[in-house]
Amino acid sequence: MSDRVALVMGGGAGTGRATALAFAREGARVVVADINEKGAQKTLALVRDSGGNGIAIQADMSRSADIRGVIAATRETFGALHWVSNNAARAPDNKSVTELAEDEWDSCMSVTLRGVWLCMKHQLPLIEASGGGAIVNVASLSGMRGDAHQAAYAAAKGGVLALSKSVASEYARRGVRVNTVCPGGINSKGMDFFLKSMPELREKTLNIHAMGRLAEPQEIADAVVYLCSDRASFITGHDLVVDGGVLVRSNVIDL
Numbered sequence: 001m002s003d004r005v006a007l008v009m010g011g012g013a014g015t016g017r018a019t020a021l022a023f024a025r026e027g028a029r030v031v032v033a034d035i036n037e038k039g040a041q042k043t044l045a046l047v048r049d050s051g052g053n054g055i056a057i058q059a060d061m062s063r064s065a066d067i068r069g070v071i072a073a074t075r076e077t078f079g080a081l082h083w084v085s086n087n088a089a090r091a092p093d094n095k096s097v098t099e100l101a102e103d104e105w106d107s108c109m110s111v112t113l114r115g116v117w118l119c120m121k122h123q124l125p126l127i128e129a130s131g132g133g134a135i136v137n138v139a140s141l142s143g144m145r146g147d148a149h150q151a152a153y154a155a156a157k158g159g160v161l162a163l164s165k166s167v168a169s170e171y172a173r174r175g176v177r178v179n180t181v182c183p184g185g186i187n188s189k190g191m192d193f194f195l196k197s198m199p200e201l202r203e204k205t206l207n208i209h210a211m212g213r214l215a216e217p218q219e220i221a222d223a224v225v226y227l228c229s230d231r232a233s234f235i236t237g238h239d240l241v242v243d244g245g246v247l248v249r250s251n252v253i254d255l
Helices: 014-025 037-049 064-078 102-112 114-129 141-145 151-174 189-197 199-207 217-228
Strands: 005-009 029-034 054-058 083-086 133-138 176-183 239-242
Touching (some): 005 014, 005 064, 014 029, 029 064, 083 114, 114 151, 141 176
Parallel strands (some): 005 029, 083 133
């Protein structure tokens, strides 16, 4: 990936940050975009500390003007774009579909699904003009399984899976590959807060993973970088499940 340009949307923390650092280790110049400007700047500092090069931009994935600004800054700074990870999402609290408020549904869709569409809409022309590349949208097992009490999030992530396949088909002969990564549980601040708030779920959460643990952010990042790399040059329209064996468990527990 030497001299290539990678963009990480939602790169200010967690898996997004790990992905930005993974791209940098492979030699890519990295654009870090996040709604949290301090988080994006922190990721950029870590990229530079590791010997990498990049820029950080504050951006809200639900705002078209922000996405256009990210692309304009990428073009102005590096003149090209090759690899993208669209990583941001927003999820309401777990609740019954009948208790889900309209504004909660709309808020989830605005970032988790509409945001991915907006990102690709503005990313694709620059990727194509740069000679081609790859997009990896971070989806979720919820989008594949339709988990209970996650109607908005499951619908949005299911939409990301279908949207990614549609764009993969459209751009396959135009030099742009599009895939998704579907993680299981990830060892993150958000997950840690969730498990600490309901300690009775910790054992159940670990138990639904056949490997008995959560993924580290770096493990998801490595899957994203692989799908962007030339090692995955014949892979497009694929959903790569990185779940520690959740889907192969015969005794999946409904959380």
